[in-house]
Amino acid sequence: MAVKIGLVGTGTVGGGCVRVIQAHKEDFKRNLGLDLELARVCSLSPDEAIALGVGDLFTNDYNEIVNDPEIDVVIELIGGTTVAKSIVLKSLAAGKHVVTANKALLAAYGAELSAAAMEAGVELAFEASVGGGIPIIGPMKHSLQANEVTSIMGIVNGTTNYMLTRMAEEGIAYDEVLRQAQELGYAEANPSADVDGFDAAAKISILASIAFQSRVSQDDVYTRGITNISPLDLEAAANMGYAVKLLAIAHRTEEGIDVRVHPTMIPVDHQLAKVNGVLNAIYVIGDFVGETMYFGSGAGSFPTASAVMGDVIEVARRIEQGIKPVPGIDPIMGCLEDRGLPIHPVDDLSMKYYIRFPVADRSGVLAAMAGVFAKHNVSVHSVLQRGQKENGTVNIVYITHVAKESAVNAVLAEIASLEDVLHGEPSLIRVEE
Amino acid sequence: MAVKIGLVGTGTVGGGCVRVIQAHKEDFKRNLGLDLELARVCSLSPDEAIALGVGDLFTNDYNEIVNDPEIDVVIELIGGTTVAKSIVLKSLAAGKHVVTANKALLAAYGAELSAAAMEAGVELAFEASVGGGIPIIGPMKHSLQANEVTSIMGIVNGTTNYMLTRMAEEGIAYDEVLRQAQELGYAEANPSADVDGFDAAAKISILASIAFQSRVSQDDVYTRGITNISPLDLEAAANMGYAVKLLAIAHRTEEGIDVRVHPTMIPVDHQLAKVNGVLNAIYVIGDFVGETMYFGSGAGSFPTASAVMGDVIEVARRIEQGIKPVPGIDPIMGCLEDRGLPIHPVDDLSMKYYIRFPVADRSGVLAAMAGVFAKHNVSVHSVLQRGQKENGTVNIVYITHVAKESAVNAVLAEIASLEDVLHGEPSLIRVEE
Structure with missing residues (x-):
């Protein structure tokens, strides 16, 4: 019996899924005995469906998929958290299995x-929701x-990793590299989800939920x-033996779950430091397995479709075998019970910090800043001027010893309040050894 | 209901499995609702079982596990292809699920x-049979x-990667680095399975069988x-921008399956070139996903036990759900039908070669060798003398243009037959761009 699929979304990833089915439908039959039938395709654009050769399956009303009793599996690939949420909830309520790449949802x-x-x-x-084509949810x-x-x-x-790589390798300024990333289609017209870290935050919340059997949401x-990173920072990091990456981090601590996304310095000889351009890589450390890493294309039509269709095949196999999900197992966390581990507040963490302050080039500034660091007991390892003086502004880089996040924040707030000191947003990079 | 496990083998990996169960038995219950009960432990050494705290489960007769109707899952961790084969076949015949790390079998x-x-x-x-703790069979x-x-x-x-890493980084001779690897427990007293490539060959035969839906055996x-690699070769490779790794390779070609294990030069900026010491990494390229890589500890007690016990949990889950394997799906290849793709003979392949000849330091040798290369139409990119003259021997390194394997073999055979030319085994390294 064919497993009938309703596809919602014919953009980059949806188009890739159609291509996978077209390329490998006969292979799935021969190898696995599974007949995957694309039964209906929903999109705002009939032209996209026609271009993919599935114009005959087109509808612009997702209810025609959600309410079609013949359809077994709904693939949701429109993104966002409003219409997509309705489609997923209605599909589930109608007894349809759902495969999605929607990390935000x-x-x-x-x-x-x-x-x-x-x-x-x-x-x-939802294998495709993190790391594109890279197998990470499954492992x-x-x-x-x-x-x-x-x-x-x-x-x-991948967007921010591409930008940081170009800034590090070629010294291109943030605004220019963002513009180029947008031209290449790596960054959106409104780049906030990528450059502000929200996309990475959604992804690490999913991974942390699985890792720690606790519901971690993006909030x-x-x-x-x-956005405050400059080629100056990447050059300074390189001189110190570090690469700067936008890392999504989740640690199990005695207090609970430490989960965050921020620019991070990692030693250049760490495996993650060598992951450049739009590629993604995820390190997972387990108490028995030790360090493992998963590497590949974190986005793009075909890689992401590979992950989506891997899930569809898995679901189809279970449909054909008549297997239901284990009752009580949360499909996201993968466990029976939310352990409800608390979030370990960032303010309570201690680490080393790199902070670059664009400040007024005048006497007294360094002394005033030194006083603030001392007042809040943030011990400084080194202070350096980086780059050229420009329009009365110099860049002063502090490297701290291990310091408490709350104390560092107090330093930043107080320096911001000093008269005629700060000439721009400080760039703060945490150091992960 | 508890899922009852019979463990055969209490060595490095078997001991690790006992530790996993002891550490996480309650977690598996809470998270997954699975009660894994270690019911019987078979070993030649009661002392090992006692040291692990499972002396009460000890037997030295595997038939007590194979014939115990209570036991659901047998874990085979004794290695080898004789007794292990009996244990696995008898367990399967008795209707028991089998989890094994035995790549040779x-x-x-x-x-x-x-x-x-x-x-x-x-x-x-058999997740643990390749890459130790690294998830690779599952993905x-x-x-x-x-x-x-x-x-x-x-x-x-990991043994050979450790040896090649030390030879490359410190210039230590092969015999000395092997001795040190044996002292550290990375290499066995009889190191042949590792240094001659047989262990890697078994592993790539398993991966190729899955990848190409065709039974590929170690033969x-x-x-x-x-064994013929010297620090001279690693230094020469580094100067040319390459690292030397013992790679296990399987390519799908138009003619079938190209599957081999040999020392290989790869560009230093390739992700695999940066995998050093006992670590393992596996690159898998798919037509939609593109390049993916899996990295971690390829051996050792805890990492390998992580993979074994991941399989045991998966099997236990299926037992609890009453799920049988899909009829007709080959459990190793993971498909219904052996496609029977032919093996593409190495002799028909063409690539670039690095060949170091230890030869007599006398006039006429270079001219004689050049004649042999020319005779067999193997075009030479460069010829260099490497290292110091010693006891009348010099090392001459040839880098070829792309040449046919059979022609290169003819060159090697003919040079070996020349009178008073070769003073030792040539070192041949294939170049993978």
Whole structure:
């Protein structure tokens, strides 16, 4: 019996999924005995469906998929958290299995989606939501399941990794590299989701939920982007033996879950430091397996479609075998019970900091800043002037010893309040050894 | 209901499995609702079982596990292809699911083991057989299943990677680094399985079987080890911008499957070139996903136990859900039908070669060798003398243009037959761009 698929979204990833089915439909039959039938395709654009050769399956009304009793699996690839949420919830309620790449939706409404899938006794699969084509959800839920995961560190946003790589290798300024990334289609016209770290935050919230058997939502993730990073910072980091990456981090601590996204210095010989351009890589450390890493294309039509269709095949196999999800297992966390581990507030963390202050080039500034660091007990390892003096502004770089986040924030706030000192936003980079 | 486990083998990996169960038994219950009960432990050494705290479960007769109707899953961790084969076949015949890390057994008797598991309608799981703790079998069989895999390239033997890394970084001679690896427990007293490439050959035969839906056995793998590699070669490679790794390679070609293990030069900026020491990494390229890589500890007690116990949990989950394997799906290849793709003979391949000849330091040698290369139409890119003259021997390094393997072999055979030319085994390294 054919497994009937309703595809919602014919953009980059949706188009890739159509291509996978067209290329490998006969292979899936021969190898796995699975007949995947694309039954209906919903899109705002009939032209996209026609261009993909599936114009005959086109509808612009997703209800024709959600309400079609013949359809077994709905693939949601429109993104966003409004219409997509309706489509997913209605599909689940109608007893359809759902495969999605929608990290924002999962990170915002994980509990609601999980409850709906469990209530309906259907699958909710989302390998493509993190790391594009890279197998990461599957390995965490299966191959690594004998472990207690202690840490995840990932480069999970290709746009910002591309920008940081170009800034580091060629010294191109932030605004210029963003413009080029937009021209190449790596960054959107409104780049906020990428450059402000929100996309990475959604992804790490999903990984942390699985790793720690606790519902972590996007709001739980301390999130800072790369908008204040300048080639000066990357050069300074390189001189110190570090690469700067926008890392998504989740650590299990004694106090709970430390989960955050921010520009991070990592030693140049760390495996993640060598992951450049639009590529993604995710480090997962487990108590028995030790360090593992997963590397590949974190976005793009074909890689992401590979992950989506891997899920569809898995779901189809279970449909054909008559297997229902294990009752009570949350489809996102992959466990019976939300352990409810608390979020370890960033303010309580201690680490080393790199902070670059664009300040007034006048006497007294350095002394005033030194006083602020001393007042808040933030011990300084080194102070250096970086780059050229420009229009009365110089860049002063502080490297701290291990300091408490709350104390560093107090330093930043107080320096910002000093008269005629700061000439721009400081660039703050945390150091992960 | 508890899932009852019979463990055969209490060495490095078996001990690790006991530790996983002891550490996480309650976690598996809480998170997954699975009660894993270690019911019986078979070993030649009661002392090992006692030291692990499972002396009460000890037997030295594996038949007490194989014939125990209470036992659901047998973990085979004794290695080798004789007694292990009996244990696995008897367990399968008795309707028990089998989890094994035994690459040599799978690579030699894959067809027989698969047939026995299918006949009995039970699982045969083997994530730990390749890459130790690294999830690789799972990703290939699940997350990547929407792809046609085109290439696999892996560093899958930690012993030889450790030796090559030390030789490259410190210039230590082969014999000395082998001695040190043996002292550290990285290499066995008889190191042949590692240094001659047989362990890697078994592993790539398993991965190729899955990737290409064709039974590839260890005998199908062209296998060369690292015994002729000297620090001279690693230094020469580094000067040319290459690292030397013992790669396990499987490519899908128009003619079939190109599968081999041999020392290989790869560009230093390739992700695999940066994998050093005992670590393993496997590159998998699929037609949709593009390049992916999996990295971690390829051996050792805890990492390998992580993979074994991940399989045990997966099997336990299926037992609890009453799920049988899909009839007709070969448990090793993961597909219904052996496509029977032919092995593409190495002799027909063409690539670039690095060849170092230890030769007599006398006039006429270079001219004689040049004549042999010319006679067999192997075009030479460069010829260099490397290292110091010693006891009348000099090392002459040839880099060829792309040449046919059969022609290069003819060159080697003819140079070996020349009177008073060769003073030792040539070192041959293939170049993978």
